Amino acid sequence: MQKLSDAELSVMEVLWSGDDFVLGELVDALKAKNHWSRNTVHTYLTRMEKKNLVKIDRNLEPHRYRYALTLEDYQKEERSxxxxxxxxxxxxxxxxxxxxxxxxxxxxxxxxxxxxxxxxV
Structure with missing residues (x-):
C-alpha cells in the first residue's frame, strides 16, 4: 500500500467513522474541516477508488461510498x-x-x- 496523502487521510477518517455515506454527507463533513467543494470531494473519491482505498456502489441512487482500506490495515501499515x-x-x-x-x-x-x-516469541 502506498502512503496516504493528508487529503486522502481526511477522506478516510470520515469514511471510517460510519458504514457508508452519500456524497452530500461526505461533502458536509469535509467542508467543515477542509472547505472543499462538492466537485473536489467527488474527484478525491473517484481517484481513491482507483487506488482501492474507497468503494463506490453505483447500483444505488444516490451512490454510496465506503472505505475499502480498513483503519486497522492502515494503522498496521503505518506502524510497519x-x-x-x-x-x-x-x-x-x-x-x-x-x-x-x-x-x-x-x-x-x-x-x-x-x-x-x-x-x-
Missing part, C-alpha cells in the same frame, strides 16, 4: 513503515524511544508487561 524507516526494524528501539519520551501510568506499565508476557 515507521518501524522500518526510522528504527531499522528494531521494535526495542521504537518502544524505548516512546517510553523515554512519554510518561506512562502504572496501569499502562502493567498492560505492557501483560502483553509482553502473553506474546509467543
Amino acid at each position: 513503515r515507521l518501524l522500518n524507516k526510522v528504527y531499522q526494524g528494531s521494535v526495542t528501539d521504537l518502544m524505548s524511544a516512546f517510553l523515554k519520551d512519554s510518561k506512562i501510568t502504572p496501569e499502562e506499565k502493567e498492560q505492557l508487561n501483560q502483553i509482553l508476557d502473553e506474546m509467543e
Whole structure:
C-alpha cells in the first residue's frame, strides 16, 4: 500500500467513522474541516477508488461510498513503515524511544508487561 496523502487521510477518517455515506454527507463533513467543494470531494473519491482505498456502489441512487482500506490495515501499515524507516526494524528501539519520551501510568506499565508476557516469541 502506498502512503496516504493528508487529503486522502481526511477522506478516510470520515469514511471510517460510519458504514457508508452519500456524497452530500461526505461533502458536509469535509467542508467543515477542509472547505472543499462538492466537485473536489467527488474527484478525491473517484481517484481513491482507483487506488482501492474507497468503494463506490453505483447500483444505488444516490451512490454510496465506503472505505475499502480498513483503519486497522492502515494503522498496521503505518506502524510497519515507521518501524522500518526510522528504527531499522528494531521494535526495542521504537518502544524505548516512546517510553523515554512519554510518561506512562502504572496501569499502562502493567498492560505492557501483560502483553509482553502473553506474546509467543
